[in-house]
Amino acid sequence: MQTLAANLTQILNHHIEAIKSRDLQANMIDYHENAILILGEDVFRGKEAIQGFFKFLFESIFTEGFTIDIQKQVIEEDIIYIVWQARSSTYEIPQATDTFLIQDGLILRQTGFAIMNPI
Template structure:
């Protein structure tokens, strides 16, 4: 799969809070770096997304993609969202995708509690 196909798959999985689908994009060597910590391997990454989906599955939650840029095996997105708990004013993720797998991801965001 191409970088674009993996990115689209990942965004669809994220916006539908489909944990099984999102986990298809990672493997045991994957790393996700955030301001909440670094998550390595499938178990830690699954725990991260379980917590995220607990929040984004609440009624009235949204996530909207503003921009994406792809260069080779690297993808960059900007998005914003709302949940009953937080306002995600500006969020960005960068992905390195190799052989159909997200091997490295970073996240940063302006997240304000309501």
């Protein structure tokens, strides 16, 4: 039987791979129907709103040549915390962080922060 930490690692890995490949549908598989994503003052409620946000990311920021490096990963019970940096043809992200609350194998809540510099 798979441990909770291994299961959460698998969920995170799938989420990151979907983002790396800029695959919107694969990315959205990871989200609960009633998920909430909080990024600073922006709050996206529900899978449809979150999908709209990622569509914008893939078209504007996570463009061709997008690379991401996970620098730190902490899994504690049903929470995942990551620190990462990324680069695309349009932006450099020297520091970013996300926290995920997982329920029933899906992302139920997510918060994030990123320093983003246009190239």
